[in-house]
Amino acid sequence: MAMRWFGRQAPRDVGNAPPRAVGEVKAMPVPVAAVPPEVKASAAGRVAAAAQGAGRALWGGRDTGGLTRSGFLGNPVGFRAVKLIAEAAAAVPLVCQDAERRYEVHPVLDLMRRPNPAQGRAELFEALFGQVLLTGNGYLEAVDVTDAGLPGELHVLRSDRVSVVPGADGWPVAYEYAVGGRKHRFDMTGSPDPICHIRSFHPSDDHYGMSPMQAAQVAVEVHNSASAWSRALLDNAARPSGAIIYKGSDGQGVLSPEQYDRLVSEMEGHHQGARNAGRPMLLEGGLDWKPMGFSPSDMEFHQTKLAAAREIAMAFGVPPMLIGIPGEATYANYAEAHRAFYRLTVLPLATRVAAGVGWWLSEHLGCEIDLRPDLDQIPALAEERDQHWQRVGAAGFLTEAEKRAALGLPPLASSDPAGG
Structure with missing residues (x-):
């Protein structure tokens, strides 16, 4: 064969x-x-x-x-x-x-x-x-x-x-x-x-x-x-x-190197990171905070x-x-x-x-x-499956073989009298 x-x-x-x-x-x-x-x-x-x-x-x-x-x-x-x-x-x-x-x-x-x-x-x-x-x-x-x-x-x-x-x-x-x-x-x-x-x-x-x-x-x-x-x-x-804006008394917005280094050091040490959350910022004369x-x-x-x-x-x-x-x-x-x-x-x-x-x-x-x-073994679909079984089971115009086919089941053996 x-x-x-x-x-x-x-x-x-x-x-x-x-x-x-x-x-x-x-x-x-x-x-x-x-x-x-x-x-x-x-x-x-x-x-x-x-x-x-x-x-x-x-x-x-x-x-x-x-x-x-x-x-x-x-x-x-x-x-x-x-x-x-x-x-x-x-x-x-x-x-x-x-x-x-x-x-x-x-x-x-x-x-x-x-x-x-x-x-x-x-x-x-x-x-x-x-x-x-x-x-x-x-x-x-x-x-x-x-x-x-x-x-x-x-x-x-x-x-x-x-x-x-x-x-x-x-x-x-x-x-x-x-x-x-x-x-x-x-x-x-x-x-x-x-x-x-x-x-x-x-x-x-x-x-x-x-x-x-x-x-x-x-x-x-x-x-x-x-x-x-x-x-x-x-x-x-x-x-x-944000940004810190400096305006000096003379109208010039320029910090000296010493002032700049001090400002950066204070920002990094006292106002950055979660551990400094809520700490107030002290801005000296001429300094202003602008969120960006x-x-x-x-x-x-x-x-x-x-x-x-x-x-x-x-x-x-x-x-x-x-x-x-x-x-x-x-x-x-x-x-x-x-x-x-x-x-x-x-x-x-x-x-x-x-x-x-x-x-x-x-x-x-x-x-x-x-x-x-x-x-038939999926709990989430149990209600829908029950309704489908009831509808197919109540269909008197269908033979037993046709009902099994409608439910996705293989046919019974030909010797079985329930096979329709």
Whole structure:
């Protein structure tokens, strides 16, 4: 019986190549297969690959490290938004099914339950979702293929260390993982693929996805700048900058060197820094203080910072009230915002990633399986799910098989009389 391939094409003949060096990452062996028949490819893909340089690693203009440091490590709004989405999506239960049945016990479910010795399912998917949210790309590596064809372990690779190597047809022929001055290449010309690449939509990049952090970059910079200015203002005893103007008795505004040195010394020693907050300044004859900066109220400082925080939350699809940002009451209450958060942000991300991982594992398994979120086990959607079940159950014009299909359930066995 001919083998069914779930990848882009049947594997090419890679010869009896020696095992590859592992380096910092584990690599699965590339299977040996016969030369496949000619496979159709996109003509536009070949043109794009020629323009970008086929066979060379494409790093692109992605400053993922800078965005991660400024928008996640150094910004509380971006940090909370990413953590909220990644943790919620990683906690969504998954179901494994095919065209005939839903499995309670399956090798894929066992692999998901313990993907590697250091992580469980929640930790692995939280890292994967976090990489997708921060960089627009998520990479899963398959390690140590078992007798069943499935990987023995799954590992999430850091997106900022991975580069795509496109082929003549525009499809990736390899992925390069660089760390510590060393590179390891994952060959993608065989089947099954050692790397699963999950990427977000990017309108101007053929190989890498676009992250919400890129869309929120300006808002992140405004928010960070406002926080830095606030700290500098507090360090300066919460007073804006200004100038001391001297007008002598003769009308000449010039200080002698001794007067200037004394004035600077007194300012630095007695009137700068938070420890000197509130200390009165004694200005001798001819000296006058003129503020030259704007006060926080003049700059509408608080509103500017809140507006930037709302833009960051909007880019990630998180209702502002869920992360404590005051402002317009877009949702009537917290429960409504929570349901919208799951419906519009968490579930689309979890569904897309689960589908990509399921298709990739189908290639390893040799038969098609489907991974999808189990909507019946999400507490935030329990009320909507109950209403949906009642409507479908009360529809007398539907058969039992049609009701199961409407609820997203696989059909029952033909021998079961409840199958309709």
